[in-house]
Amino acid sequence: MTEKPWLAHYPPEIPAAIDYPDQPLPLFLTKAAAEYGGKMAVHFLGKELSYKELYDSALKTAAYLKKIGIQKGDRVAIMLPNSPQAVISFYGVMIAGAVVVQFNPLYTEREMEYQLKDCGAKVIISLDLLYPRIQKIISNTSLEHVIVTAIKDYLPFPKNMIYPFIQKKQTGIVVQIENRNNNHHFKKIMEEPVPKEEPLNIDVDNDPAVLQYTGGTTGFPKGVMLTHKNLVANASMCDVWMYKFQKGGETILGIIPFFHVYGMTTVMILSVMQGYKMVLLPKFDVKTTLKTIQKQKPTIFPGAPTIYIALLNDPDITKYDLSSIDACISGSAPLPVDVQQKFEDVTGGKLVEGYGLTETSPVTHANFIWGDRVKGSIGVPWPDTDAVILSMQTNEPAGKPGELGEIAVKGPQVMKGYWNRPEETEQTFKDGWFLTGDIGYMDESGYFYIVDRKKDMIIAGGFNIYPRDVEEVLYEHEAIQEAVVAGVPDPYRGETVKAYIVLKEGYKVTEQEFDDYCRKHLAAFKVPRIYEFREELPKTAVGKILRRVLIEEEKKKLEEKTS
Structure with missing residues (x-):
């Protein structure tokens, strides 16, 4: 594998190896402010921030975090949708020398509490709507301070006056928080004078910038x-993969959430590094997205298959001018070939599939945007990235192209390890190779293909869902004797969550009752969409439920239906 056959297909503009800047992430914001100070860095629902304003705001955030006791290496949680505050907080935390811990705003109290306890965060920066959830669990965590912001804080007039009424109507939640004790208003922090930046004491090779939570391969x-x-x-x-783009000259659409490593790297970090303008949307809505593309004219549009599918399914898509889009890299889930072709026809831009994991920052492979593309392939490894197929029989590098095995990778983007889990970190590596848990093969040209997942993780609509999370909640229901969760094929979400349930004798529970129950204890994207009640579940001789058998049954049903 050291021969790297894929390099023969690299366009001359893409180097096989890169000289990486030996500097911490926040220093890129410092440089962007110096080079592009007056250029717009962020557009958010009509409000814009220049790179100088973004930089100054991050400095204020860092100074305030230090003022309330944050020291180098402390963890600070960020639970925000894509917004100016999310970008400011991300860089402010790192300027303070602390570690960012991203939280999905859809998390329930249960999920928040687990992650807060595990990471030991002292501060959380959160949306006002989420404050009631935080208050319910704060005494069970190490949180000492809560910094609260609101969507209206970064809306232009008159949207900032109207939005609170819309928010109240939509959610029924009105949050009034006093700026005292351990509660702090983000808006008040922004009223502070701009402090002088202090030297960054960061070891770029060893200091974590981010703790990004994932189920990994198990548990x-x-x-x-x-x-x-x-x-x-x-x-x-x-940056080098998208070699036709000009530094300081592109506009990138930020729909993929920054609490997902894909959005964090390919939108936020890349934009600041290259001086791009970020057009942020706090949530995905088809009409809003189409209108935004037409008005803001983004040239780069990272997304997930479900986003592209939803846009293509809008009957009015041809009424919008989407011709500004030059390139899209699709991640988070497999990209259907017909979706790729249709989206390219509509926009005139290129849409290619990439591959990666949270543990790899995240991208390891992609198809070429302006070069050879192979349908059904995840593409080839990126510069400085090596990949190998470990044989299913020997667990050693495959001897010939086309042989199935587990994909393993090496490269400077591969994680340092799992937080406080040295044994699990060790199990994830073999002879220096990171084990992805995905089963695939490489062809003679060095293009890689995913066939199946070794792990049981479900990818629905770009969200990673770990069956055990859902099963733990199901097993707490008094009527359940046995339960197992699996991902089943779904034409829109890629996969959807299905729960197989054996009820205790004498109990009768409807699908709707289980749905209501799960929605109280799980984020909406984790809630099973399908329930199947069974007399018994397939098991091994020692009683382990065979999830794979159920998945195979679903595939067979689908094949019979389509044949």
Whole structure:
């Protein structure tokens, strides 16, 4: 595998190896402010921030965090949708020398509490709507301070006056928080004078910049330690892959959430590194997205298959001018070939599939945007990235192209390890190779293909869902004797969550009752969409439920239906 056959297909503009800047992530914001000070860095629902304003705001955030006791290496949680505050907080935390821990705003109290306890965050920066949830669990965590912001804080007039009424109507939640004790208003922090930047004391090779939670290959979610070097390397790879784009000259659409490593790296970090303008949307809505593309004219549009599918299914898509889009890299889930072709026809731009994991910052492979593309393939490894197929029989590198095995990778974007889990970190590596848990093969040209997943993780609509999370909740229901969760094919979400349930004798529970129950204890994207009641579940001789058998049954049903 050291021969790297894929390099023969690299366009001359893409180097096989890159010289990476030996500097921490926040220093890129310092440089962007110096080079592009008056250029717009962020557009958010009509409000814009220049790179100088973004930089000054991050400095204020860092100074305030230090003022309330944050020291080098402390963890600070960020639970925000894509917004100016999310970008400001991300860089402010790192300027303070602390570690960012991203939280999905859809998390329930249960999920928040687990992650807060595991990472030991002292501060959380959150949306006002989420404050009631935080208050319910704060006494069970190490949180000492809550910094609260609101969507209206970064809306232009008159949207900032109207939005609170819309928010109240939509959610029924009105949050009034006093700026005292351990509660702090983000808006008040922004009223502070701009402090002088202090030297950054960061070891780029070893200091984590981010703890990004994932289920990894097994078990409960784990904090993936991504160093400054990991993230700088992956964003640099992304830059050379998109070699036709001009530094300081592009506009990138930020729909993929920044609490997902894909959005964090390919939109936020890349944009600051290259001086791009970020057009942010706090949530995905088809009409809003189409209108935004037509008005803001983004040239780069990272997304997930479900986003492209939803846009293509809108009957009015041809009424919008989407011709500004030059390139899209699709991640988070497999990209259907027909979706790729249709989206390229509509926009005139290129849409290619990439591949990666949270543990790899995230991208390891992609198809060429302006070069050879192979249908059904995840593409080839990025610069400085090596990949190998470990044989299913021997667990050693495959001897010939086309042989099935587990994909393993090496590269500067591969994580430092799992937070406080040295044994699990060790199990994830073999002879220096990171084990992805995905089964695939490489063809003679060096293009890779995914066939199946070794792990049981479900990818629905770009979200990673770990069956054990859902099963733990199901097993707490008094009527359930046995339960197992699996991902089944779904034409829109890629996969959807299905629960197979054996009820205790004498109990009768409807699908609707289970749905109501799960929605109280799980984020909406984790809630099963299908329930199947059975007398018994397939098991091994020692009683382990065979999830794979159920998945095979679903595939067979689908084949019979389509044949």
